[in-house]
Amino acid sequence: DTGVSQDPRHKITKRGQNVTFRCDPISEHNRLYWYRQTLGQGPEFLTYFQNEAQLEKSRLLSDRFSAERPKGSFSTLEIQRTEQGDSAMYLCASSSKGLAGTTSTDTQYFGPGTRLTVL
Amino acid sequence: AQKVTQAQTEISVVEKEDVTLDCVYETRDTTYYLFWYKQPPSGELVFLIRRNSFDEQNEISGRYSWNFQKSTSSFNFTITASQVVDSAVYFCALRIYNQGGKLIFGQGTELSVKP
Numbered sequence: 001d002t003g004v005s006q007d008p009r010h011k012i013t014k015r016g017q018n019v020t021f022r023c024d025p026i027s028e029h030n031r032l033y034w035y036r037q038t039l040g041q042g043p044e045f046l047t048y049f050q051n052e053a054q055l056e057k058s059r060l061l062s063d064r065f066s067a068e069r070p071k072g073s074f075s076t077l078e079i080q081r082t083e084q085g086d087s088a089m090y091l092c093a094s095s096s097k098g099l100a101g102t103t104s105t106d107t108q109y110f111g112p113g114t115r116l117t118v119l
Numbered sequence: 120a121q122k123v124t125q126a127q128t129e130i131s132v133v134e135k136e137d138v139t140l141d142c143v144y145e146t147r148d149t150t151y152y153l154f155w156y157k158q159p160p161s162g163e164l165v166f167l168i169r170r171n172s173f174d175e176q177n178e179i180s181g182r183y184s185w186n187f188q189k190s191t192s193s194f195n196f197t198i199t200a201s202q203v204v205d206s207a208v209y210f211c212a213l214r215i216y217n218q219g220g221k222l223i224f225g226q227g228t229e230l231s232v233k234p
Contacts, residue, residue, distance in 0.1 A: 042226050045221035097220070109166060112163045113163065
């Protein structure tokens with residue numbers, strides 16, 4: 001399997017602009033997660049999908065943030081009207097949640113991240 | 120509330136020394152999973168180990184070993200004979216069974232191994 005990929009790896013934008021990040025999970029992984037990591041901190045959970053359904057959203061995910069996974073494969077995370085406080089590394093991870101009666105480790109494997117800088 | 124604490128912010132050792140990274144977690148749930156991830160300077164989080172709450176057996180993988188003690192809510196990580204390539208930030212994380220998939224991370228311990 002190829003690993004989780006994210007695009008772009010770096011994004012510099014001006015305050016007030018909209019940005020969109022993409023994540024391609026490991027093929028056949030049905031769960032996909034987004035985290036945000038600021039300097040010197042551990043990653044913080046934002047949201048996750050099982051297939052195309054968004055099952056949980058963190059309070060960190062303000063109404064300026066929206067995530068989609070339209071066909072249950074890749075996902076996008078959009079931030080509207082960016083603020084300087086949005087500057088962070090945005091990490092995507094995927095895992096395989098087994099169906100009933102099947103085994104699953106549900107261990108999350110992370111992509112390289114997208115580093116966002118808002119000027 | 121669930122929480123993970125990694126009290127050591129930075130550790131510096133000389134190559135070939137043994138080093139232990141501490142992790143203490145808090146949860147009232149009885150079924151949960153604990154993880155360690157490594158984040159090298161490149162930034163990508165690399166999975167190292169997963170342990171479920173019913174399995175307190177210690178595990179060894181090469182120079183790495185993990186000590187899980189439910190009595191003290193700790194899941195410590197030891198690197199034996201450290202190498203320069205071990206330099207990275209290490210994160211301990213907790214996931215509660217049946218509470219979705221989110222990982223709760225500690226703040227990380229930055230390990231610097233000097234030649």
